[in-house]
Amino acid sequence: xxxxxxxxxxxxxxxxxxxxxxxxxxxxxxxxxxxxxxxxxxxxxxxxxxxxxxxxxxxxxxxxxxxxxxxxxxxxxxxxxxxxxxxxxxxxxxxxxxxxxxxxxxx
Amino acid sequence: xxxxxxxxxxxxxxxxxxxxxxxxxxxxxxxxxxxxxxxxxxxxxxxxxxxxxxxxxxxxxxxxxxxxxxxxxxxxxxxxxxx
Numbered sequence: 001x002x003x004x005x006x007x008x009x010x011x012x013x014x015x016x017x018x019x020x021x022x023x024x025x026x027x028x029x030x031x032x033x034x035x036x037x038x039x040x041x042x043x044x045x046x047x048x049x050x051x052x053x054x055x056x057x058x059x060x061x062x063x064x065x066x067x068x069x070x071x072x073x074x075x076x077x078x079x080x081x082x083x084x085x086x087x088x089x090x091x092x093x094x095x096x097x098x099x100x101x102x103x104x105x106x107x
Numbered sequence: 108x109x110x111x112x113x114x115x116x117x118x119x120x121x122x123x124x125x126x127x128x129x130x131x132x133x134x135x136x137x138x139x140x141x142x143x144x145x146x147x148x149x150x151x152x153x154x155x156x157x158x159x160x161x162x163x164x165x166x167x168x169x170x171x172x173x174x175x176x177x178x179x180x181x182x183x184x185x186x187x188x189x190x
Contacts, residue, residue, distance in 0.1 A: 070161050070168040086178050087153045
């Protein structure tokens with residue numbers, strides 16, 4: 001990964017408390033897994049940013065290497081890699097996600 | 108496309124003690140739901156647990172032989188608690 005790309009991803013993650021790297025957009029997710037993540041965050045009613053990896057090949061490949069995670073979507077909360085759709089569902093069902101986003105938004 | 112047996116073999120190569128349950132969600136051999144129970148997950152967070160499985164399946168994931176993978180990971184203790 002080029003230092004420029006790493007810097008770009010660093011900045012995106014730093015500047016947004018909750019950011020989702022996904023296929024499609026909030027209004028039009030292009031994949032069921034990305035849709036799951038959007039629906040969960042919508043249910044929590046928290047503000048979040050999204051990056052459409054289908055519009056940006058560099059990020060699409062780069063984020064996999066950056067996170068050491070082979071799939072999209074990927075969620076970062078407060079600069080921390082949280083995981084993809086499966087982990088988001090699990091954390092949501094356990095009630096832990098609510099707590100994580102509250103802490104992130106309060107900080 | 109990849110067979111459930113191939114997935115099981117790949118995961119077992121990385122996690123020899125794993126109990127694995129594989130479901131082909133569409134019948135097309137590329138959308139799978141996989142549940143893995145292994146003692147090697149003990150003391151690890153969910154991200155690290157999933158990373159272990161992804162590493163085992165790296166080859167199949169990177170060439171998109173597996174297009175979609177829903178993953179659940181449990182330690183043997185955590186698995187007992189779900190039963």
